[in-house]
Amino acid sequence: MPVETWLIFIVGFMLIGSIAALEMKDLLSAIIAVGIVGLGVSMAFLLLQAPDLAIVQFLFEIFSVVIIVRAFLKKDYHSEGEGQRNRLLGGITVLTLIAVFLLSIRLFKALPPFGKPLMTTARYYLENCASQTHAANIVSSIVLDYRGYDTLGEVTVLFTAILGALTIIRLKSKRKTEGEGQS
Amino acid sequence: MKQQPGLTLIAKTVTRISVWLIVLYGFYIIFHGHLTPGGGFAGGVVIALAFLNVMLAYGHETVTRWLNISFMHDLEPSAGALFLTMGILGIALGGGFLANVVHRGTLFNVFSSGNILVLNIIIGVKVAMGLFVVVWSLAIFRFFEGGDK
Numbered sequence: 001m002p003v004e005t006w007l008i009f010i011v012g013f014m015l016i017g018s019i020a021a022l023e024m025k026d027l028l029s030a031i032i033a034v035g036i037v038g039l040g041v042s043m044a045f046l047l048l049q050a051p052d053l054a055i056v057q058f059l060f061e062i063f064s065v066v067i068i069v070r071a072f073l074k075k076d077y078h079s080e081g082e083g084q085r086n087r088l089l090g091g092i093t094v095l096t097l098i099a100v101f102l103l104s105i106r107l108f109k110a111l112p113p114f115g116k117p118l119m120t121t122a123r124y125y126l127e128n129c130a131s132q133t134h135a136a137n138i139v140s141s142i143v144l145d146y147r148g149y150d151t152l153g154e155v156t157v158l159f160t161a162i163l164g165a166l167t168i169i170r171l172k173s174k175r176k177t178e179g180e181g182q183s
Numbered sequence: 184m185k186q187q188p189g190l191t192l193i194a195k196t197v198t199r200i201s202v203w204l205i206v207l208y209g210f211y212i213i214f215h216g217h218l219t220p221g222g223g224f225a226g227g228v229v230i231a232l233a234f235l236n237v238m239l240a241y242g243h244e245t246v247t248r249w250l251n252i253s254f255m256h257d258l259e260p261s262a263g264a265l266f267l268t269m270g271i272l273g274i275a276l277g278g279g280f281l282a283n284v285v286h287r288g289t290l291f292n293v294f295s296s297g298n299i300l301v302l303n304i305i306i307g308v309k310v311a312m313g314l315f316v317v318v319w320s321l322a323i324f325r326f327f328e329g330g331d332k
């Protein structure tokens with residue numbers, strides 16, 4: 001089978017997973033269903049021959065599922081009542097989505113064919129990577145050598161995200177201990 | 184027998200053996216980032232998952248007693264500072280920011296490709312320590328959260 005068929009199969013699987021995550025009443029099942037989507041993305045990367053991305057996506061998906069389960073399992077988010085559905089707003093949303101899809105058909109036709117990108121910078125990297133950086137893995141040589149600034153930005157983003165998460169967690173736990181001290 | 188924190192004895196024994204293999208795999212991914220798929224980010228996440236494995240099996244109190252958390256917390260921003268230092272070293276030794284300063288060996292050797300290996304190790308340390316600290320503080324946070332139940 002060609003790659004596209006497998007991709008369509010995986011995308012269909014991801015769609016089922018995301019719909020299941022929205023519709024499930026049990027929180028743990030919904031979290032697992034969200035995990036299906038991430039693993040499907042990882043499989044798609046693997047089929048498109050991007051093993052670096054596939055490894056990172058796979059690991060981060062497992063990591064995030066574990067964190068979400070640990071963080072939310074004990075809490076009472078199960079008892080979420082039936083939300084009132086506005087028929088008019090739902091109809092408007094569906095109509096807008098259909099209109100956007102119909103209008104974007106011409107856009108999809110204008111795209112270059114699959115596997116033939118417009119940018120030809122990649123060819124320069126392919127030809128000169130081994131002789132210039134002496135690294136066998138082209139992705140690594142691009143990320144850490146040609147595009148070093150980008151990786152510095154990623155490191156900064158990670159640092160800032162961890163700083164923010166730690167600040168919020170520390171604030172919440174401090175408030176909890178103070179509340180326990182007063183009561 | 185007194186009830187220990189964490190999972191059962193079987194899970195603890197399996198974790199004690201398997202966690203070193205996971206850490207070894209993480210080091211392999213980091214050190215071969217310029218030869219095979221992977222790199223600093225993926226290897227760092229593998230090592231953080233190994234810590235997470237230990238924490239799930241043994242409970243966070245044991246981990247807090249065993250590991251020097253504040254040292255690991257300090258390791259993360261210092262790795263970030265080391266990344267910047269490597270960049271500024273490129274300016275100092277001629278060339279631009281993040282220019283290559285380490286000798287590039289021969290292709291397909293483990294110790295080759297100059298800066299890339301060093302930066303991979305730095306990023307691996309940073310990602311592993313950062314994610315571990317986040318998971319550890321989430322566990323502590325749940326500890327406070329479960330207090331009033």
